[in-house]
Amino acid sequence: MGAGTLIRPRQQGRVATRRKADQLLEAAAAIIAEKGFEATAIRDVGRRLEVSLGGMYYYFASKDDLLFQIQFRTFGALLAEQEKVVERPGNAEDRLRGLLIGHLAFFAAHPNEMKICTFELESLKEDFYDRVLTIRRKYYRLMEDAIADLTGDRDRRAKSADRTRHVTLFVFGMLNWAFMWYKSGKDGPVEAVAAEMMDLLLHGARKRRDAR
Amino acid sequence: MGAGTLIRPRQQGRVATRRKADQLLEAAAAIIAEKGFEATAIRDVGRRLEVSLGGMYYYFASKDDLLFQIQFRTFGALLAEQEKVVERPGNAEDRLRGLLIGHLAFFAAHPNEMKICTFELESLKEDFYDRVLTIRRKYYRLMEDAIADLTGDRDRRAKSADRTRHVTLFVFGMLNWAFMWYKSGKDGPVEAVAAEMMDLLLHGARKRRDAR
DNA sequence: ATGAATTTCGAACGCTCGTTCGAAATCGAC
DNA sequence: GTCGATTTCGAACGAGCGTTCGAAATTCAT
Numbered sequence A, B: 001m002g003a004g005t006l007i008r009p010r011q012q013g014r015v016a017t018r019r020k021a022d023q024l025l026e027a028a029a030a031i032i033a034e035k036g037f038e039a040t041a042i043r044d045v046g047r048r049l050e051v052s053l054g055g056m057y058y059y060f061a062s063k064d065d066l067l068f069q070i071q072f073r074t075f076g077a078l079l080a081e082q083e084k085v086v087e088r089p090g091n092a093e094d095r096l097r098g099l100l101i102g103h104l105a106f107f108a109a110h111p112n113e114m115k116i117c118t119f120e121l122e123s124l125k126e127d128f129y130d131r132v133l134t135i136r137r138k139y140y141r142l143m144e145d146a147i148a149d150l151t152g153d154r155d156r157r158a159k160s161a162d163r164t165r166h167v168t169l170f171v172f173g174m175l176n177w178a179f180m181w182y183k184s185g186k187d188g189p190v191e192a193v194a195a196e197m198m199d200l201l202l203h204g205a206r207k208r209r210d211a212r
Numbered sequence C: 001a002t003g004a005a006t007t008t009c010g011a012a013c014g015c016t017c018g019t020t021c022g023a024a025a026t027c028g029a030c
Numbered sequence D: 001g002t003c004g005a006t007t008t009c010g011a012a013c014g015a016g017c018g019t020t021c022g023a024a025a026t027t028c029a030t
Helices: A015-035 A042-048 A053-059 A063-086 A092-109 A111-119 A126-151 A160-180 A190-203 B015-035 B042-048 B053-059 B063-086 B092-109 B111-119 B126-151 B160-180 B190-203
Strands: none
Touching: A015 A042, A015 A053, A015 A063, A015 A111, A042 A053, A042 A063, A063 A092, A063 A111, A063 A126, A092 A111, A092 A126, A092 A160, A092 A190, A111 A160, A126 A160, A160 A190, A160 B160, A160 B190, A190 B160, A190 B190, B015 B042, B015 B053, B015 B063, B015 B111, B042 B053, B042 B063, B063 B092, B063 B111, B063 B126, B092 B111, B092 B126, B092 B160, B092 B190, B111 B160, B126 B160, B160 B190
């Protein structure tokens, strides 16, 4: 009501239009990742793909909507990929290793979008914030379950639940901090980094006698 | 030159003035931590302590200067405290444990300022950015040395240097991610969290047989 | 080719922001 | 109490922002 026949052209509309919206979303992610959400002007996003300021409002309902689309789609895609990972056959160690690799690989493939998910979560307005948080919580549980299987604290009661929670948050810390330093040239493939992380979780950080 | 007799009243000036500047810095940190640097208006910072907008510019040269002061002083204080920690007698394990506790304790004591150091580092202009980065690098080395002593890779050459670097970055990830979840009521004292972190670094995350 | 739906544009509005500046008020030493 | 230095204020400026809107241009099925 009030907005007339305004529709969200992201879901319906011509294929070419949806494609252009995707391009705009990608360009926006690059600029927001570099300068921050508040410091980013919709004008500048449009300019990068030669879309006028007014034209931007055909693709996005508002600046907040733009930020929401980036975070919702990005985290949704990450969750979907990782849900496939945990369904693969293997033991607890294999599952967790797969999640670590999957997270870092997604990170390396979409650095701008993931940086935004980390930095600009709290820039989302109430409604948008809640919808993104729902996905994030699902993803958290995915990781926590895999870690609980590894540590042997699968039952969610008693003291072990707090321990598992903290270990999970430690793991997320390691993973999400990667955007501060990870460069594929300098640090090798994500599989190698994930292996080091897994090694830490299995045996600690001290140098061990056995070479395997 | 050009600004006449304008001086930075933070270093010199009356004691009461320095105190007020400190209060303003603290109030600014609270607002910036909540809404982000770009979204924070100098007007609002002044309003919280009943200082007019024009008055704010007696205490700070610019909005960028305000952000710099917060980060420079905060990280400088953290570095100073931690340098005292590593000078205490004890073995490698004791030193690293002390650093973990020290970092988390400082974090718990100055959550707003530390959140800003994490989120708004890249909001600093070139000159300010470099000065803050210098401190951060010193602090990084402090942590890396302690970790290298623990893992036994003290020599800075060969393959082990990369491994130590990654472990150090993992530790910083765990530590700096804490602002996303740590609540002293829910998660216990920082010493307990640091102990769990230390346990992970020493033995990994799997449940062990020996209870100590 | 025609007409309806989709897409694009450009100008304008209202608002908020950082910064400047000169005068007024306050303070501290003598 | 006087005087100079320090501190505070209020108004104003100019720039940039998100958003709106109606008209023009384009596209596509028929």
